[in-house]
Amino acid sequence: KQVYIFKDVIKTEKFSAKSPDVRITPDDIAYLQYTGGTTGAPKGAMLSHRNAVSDMIIATTWMGWESGQGLALSGFPFFHMAGLFFNTTCIYLGLTQVLVPNPRDTDQICAQIDKYKPTLIVNVPSLYQLLMSNPKFRKVDHSGVDICISGAAPFPEESQKDFEAIVGKGKLLEVYGMTETSPLTTMNPGKGKKKLGSIGLPLLNTDIKLLDTDTGKEVELGQPGEICVKGPQVMVGYFNMPDETKKTIDADGYLHTGDVAVQDKEGYLKVVDRTKDMLIVGGFKVFSKKVEEVLTEHPAIEMIATVGVPNPERPGSELVKAFVMLAKEYEDKDKKEIEKDIIRFAKEKLAPYEVPKIVEIRKELPLTSVGKLNKKLLRAEANK
Numbered sequence: 017k018q019v020y021i022f023k024d025v026i027k028t029e030k031f032s033a034k035s036p037d038v039r040i041t042p043d044d045i046a047y048l049q050y051t052g053g054t055t056g057a058p059k060g061a062m063l064s065h066r067n068a069v070s071d072m073i074i075a076t077t078w079m080g081w082e083s084g085q086g087l088a089l090s091g092f093p094f095f096h097m098a099g100l101f102f103n104t105t106c107i108y109l110g111l112t113q114v115l116v117p118n119p120r121d122t123d124q125i126c127a128q129i130d131k132y133k134p135t136l137i138v139n140v141p142s143l144y145q146l147l148m149s150n151p152k153f154r155k156v157d158h159s160g161v162d163i164c165i166s167g168a169a170p171f172p173e174e175s176q177k178d179f180e181a182i183v184g185k186g187k188l189l190e191v192y193g194m195t196e197t198s199p200l201t202t203m204n205p206g207k208g209k210k211k212l213g214s215i216g217l218p219l220l221n222t223d224i225k226l227l228d229t230d231t232g233k234e235v236e237l238g239q240p241g242e243i244c245v246k247g248p249q250v251m252v253g254y255f256n257m258p259d260e261t262k263k264t265i266d267a268d269g270y271l272h273t274g275d276v277a278v279q280d281k282e283g284y285l286k287v288v289d290r291t292k293d294m295l296i297v298g299g300f301k302v303f304s305k306k307v308e309e310v311l312t313e314h315p316a317i318e319m320i321a322t323v324g325v326p327n328p329e330r331p332g333s334e335l336v337k338a339f340v341m342l343a344k345e346y347e348d349k350d351k352k353e354i355e356k357d358i359i360r361f362a363k364e365k366l367a368p369y370e371v372p373k374i375v376e377i378r379k380e381l382p383l384t385s386v387g388k389l390n391k392k393l394l395r396a397e398a399n400k
Contacts, residue, residue: 060255141171
């Protein structure tokens with residue numbers, strides 16, 4: 017192997033300046049982008065030039081972004097599909113992008129916001145939550161921020177309200193996508209009605225249907241079903257994994273995402289869970305995202321993740337376990353009493369089968385390299 021200094025490649029005569037004699041078509045592979053592996057083994061999504069460019073044009077048209085207008089800041093790393101997409105979009109639009117070397121360093125992000133005055137901020141929900149816990153973020157002038165985009169993981173609705181109380185009402189815009197869809201498939205409108213807790217509407221040229229996870233048939237309006245997507249942004253397939261590709265993209269060209277959502281009368285979608293995160297408690301389906309959203313309203317909870325653990329008394333059934341990171345003002349209080357109070361609170365707000373039977377308080381919750389809650393790791397630890 018050889019390592020070259022990029023400056024030498026572009027500024028010296030060591031390498032030819034002639035374009036390579038290669039014919040590129042829109043359907044050639046542009047990216048071999050690996051999935052995060054948070055719910056299973058990473059897979060290489062083959063994304064064509066058509067996939068990448070289509071999604072970029074669709075999203076910029078949807079948002080009404082204009083060339084050269086605005087300044088962006090994002091904590092997504094470039095190896096993640098969202099970071100790659102946002103960076104190429106900034107280049108396409110000619111926008112300055114403020115880079116974030118360490119997204120967990122909220123002091124630095126606050127300093128960057130104060131210095132550069134971004135109009136557009138893009139992050140995962142857990143990093144927005146970490147920012148909210150930093151007093152400096154609350155003191156920064158957010159008047160110049162137009163939109164704060166959140167994606168790649170669920171953002172509890174109560175936390176969304178708290179976030180908008182800091183940055184300004186109507187500034188948070190939740191989106192939905194995945195590596196296999198280049199990545200965006202739904203967004204709240206940039207200049208229309210936004211709904212907190214919703215991932216918005218299907219994007220332009222994008223067809224979405226919700227299928228019952230048991231029967232495979234389309235669900236009725238308001239009922240939960242797996243999100244299935246068809247559009248120009250859907251990947252070519254998984255690299256060297258034809259069987260996995262057939263499992264994911266059906267004969268009609270719909271990609272089965274593994275995420276479960278409900279759609280309201282206005283067409284807005286709300287993710288209720290991933291199929292792999294759904295728990296089965298005494299024969300009932302428990303949506304972990306619903307439990308987390310409700311419990312986030314408890315004042316002691318800064319961040320929460322729920323997983324299923326085997327019920328020793330009922331083989332084949334699970335118990336709900338909640339991992340909790342406390343708000344700063346509760347860190348020095350009696351942990352056992354807080355655990356009891358969280359369970360009491362859950363009993364008031366949730367169905368009996370949804371109530372966590374185990375609450376474990378931790379100083380911090382594990383995050384992936386992108387900043388998402390690492391439920392895969394928590395699930396493995398809980399099931400040891």
